Amino acid sequence: MLLSPFEWMIAKRYMLPGKGERMIALVASIGVIVVMLSVALLIVVMSVMNGFRAELVDKIVGLNGHAIVQAYGGRLENWQDILKQIKATDGVTEAAPLIEQPLLTTFNGRVEAILLRGNTPEDIAKIKPKVVDGDLSGLVPESGAVAVGSRLAENLGARVGDTITIINPQGRSTPFGTVPREIAYRVDAIFEIGIYDYDERFVVMPMADAQTLLLTGDSIGMIEVKTDDADTAAETLAPIAAKLEGQAVVSDWKTINSGLFEALQVERVAMFFALSLIVLVAAFNILSSLAMMVHTKSRDIAIMRTMGATRKSMLRTFVTAGTVVGTAGTLAGLALGFIILIFRQPIVTGIELLTGQSLWDPKIRFLTELPARTDPIEVVGIVGLAIGLSFLATLYPAYRAASTDPVQVLRYE
Template sequence: MLLSPFEKVLVKRYLLPGRSEAFIALVAGISLVAVALGVAALVIVMSVMNGFRAELFDKIVGLNGHAIVQAYGGRIENWQSVLQEVRQTPGVTQASPLIEQPQMGSFNGRVDLVFARGNTAEDIQRLKPKLVSGSLAPLKPGAGEVAIGSQLAANLGIRVGDTLTIINPQGRSTPFGTVPREIAYRVAAIFEIGVFDFDERFVVMPIEDAQTLLLTGDAIGMIEVQVTDPDAVTEILKPVSQRLAGQAVVTDWRSMNASLFEALAVERVAMFVVLSIIVLVAVFNILSSLIMLVRAKTRDIAILRTMGASRKSLLKVFVTVGFVVGALGTVAGLILGAAFLFFRQSIVRVIEVLTGQNLWDPKIRFLTELPARPDPVEIVLIVIMALVFSFLATLYPAFKAASTDPVQVLRYE
């Protein structure tokens, strides 16, 4: 919508009203701030929700893979042939044997639930970027070395070099009953995945040591699988499911964390709808400020009409005035949202200090830090939505101004 020089002068005049119209300017300023806050809230919340889902997905899948193949009864005896079969499936990038069972961990009289996790040497090295202290090099079969999560270390008071005793209730049978199996392991490393449940429970060791601890012989518990496209994991592993029907079950990352990711999806949609209503309410301020401006400028509009200004020109002027306010508010909202996301962790800490409340408890939020991952497509949609709402809010007052009858107005002036 191109404006003539005459229309540009009017737009500038109405966007910057004089002292006599300070109240109208105040309402327009409030409209701009309201739109900015609404857009910023949408950008911040949607980016945090996206970041939360992405970080949770990366951390969970990074440790557990995109799917697992688990035999009925919990043990895969002929796992070498099954592993080879899975690796040869098109779309599978990696497949590794895995053992994982709940046990009891003890240190200096403290006892806690732990998950003894047996991994291959290659999979253990994937923890290297997550190390807090220690080294993964000593984790070799038969060495009696393990790596534990940072929260588990804090709960039991363990440091690198200490000895953790793992108690397997399925011990050896004696005439007096079953005697739990206890094996002491030296803690060689402490890692932090970033998912509270993992950091609080996992004890990682070579798979051979896990087989010895759990008395499984050469059997393993499951096969961890990674694929080229996580969203198509069900289709990629469908041939494996069919070939292993009756022997093993294939469970993908959606099924393993179904309730969590479904809750995130529902919450994400709900937050978008609620915050969109906030933006809609904000543009009503634009509507009210334009109505006030039209009523204040009724005499001026009538004079302009008698001087030859067309209805189309007046329509364009008032639509532009309202749209510019909405556009400036949208840009300000994007800047505000970007600044908040950039300094989000510092802002959370400041609020925690001021309120004395723990706003980001890893026990509840699963992650140790507030994540954020802006989606360019979503941001574009938010901008379009805000601009469309702003444009629609200008139509009624603009048509009202354009339909002003100069004869009726000036007759009583």
């Protein structure tokens, strides 16, 4: 919609009300501010929700793989043959045996529930970037060394070089009953995955040591699988699931963590809907300011009509004035949103220092820092929503201005 020089001049004049029109200027300014804040909030909230989901997926998939093959009863006896079949499946990039068992550990009188993981040397090496103290070189079979999560180390008060005791309740049978196995292990490394539950519970050791501790012989608990595409892991492993029906079950990461990710999706949609209402409120502010302007400028509009201005000219003028106000607020909100995202962690830290309250408790949020990942398509959608609602809000006041009858307005002038 191209404007003539006359229409553009009038639109600029109405976008900057004069000294006697302070109320109109105030309402218009509030409209710009509300649009700016609503767009910024939408961008920040949606980016944080996306970041939260992406970080969880990266950390969960990075540690647990895209899917697991687990035997009924918890023990895979002929796992070598199954492992070969999985590796030969199209779309599978990696497959490795894994032992995972909930146990107890003690140190200096403190007792903590743990999740023992017996890994292959290749899988143990993948934890190396997450190690915050010590090293993994000593984690070899029969070394008596383990790596523990950072939160677990804090809860136990253990450091690198200390010896913790891991308790397996399913010990050996004796004439006096079952005696739990208690084996001491040296802490060689402390790692931090970034997901609170993992850092609080995980103890990693070589798979052979885990088999010895659990008295499982050569059997394992499950096989960890990675595929070309995490989102299609279930479809990729469907042939294996059919072959192992009745013997083992195949679960992808979506199924294992379905409750968590479904809750995130519901919260994401709810937040988008709620914050979109703020954009709608901002659009109504633009509508009200334009309606007030049309009412106060009815005499000016009538004069311009008598001088030759057409209805379409008045319509374009007021639509442009309102849309520019909405666009200005949208662009300002875009800039404000990205500034908040860039400095999000210092902002959270500052608020925590001022209020003395923890705003990002890892025990609740699973992650240790506030994540964010901006989706360009979502940003375009938010900008389009804000400008589109601003445009729609201008139509009624612009129609009223275009419908002004100069004869009725100027009759008593």
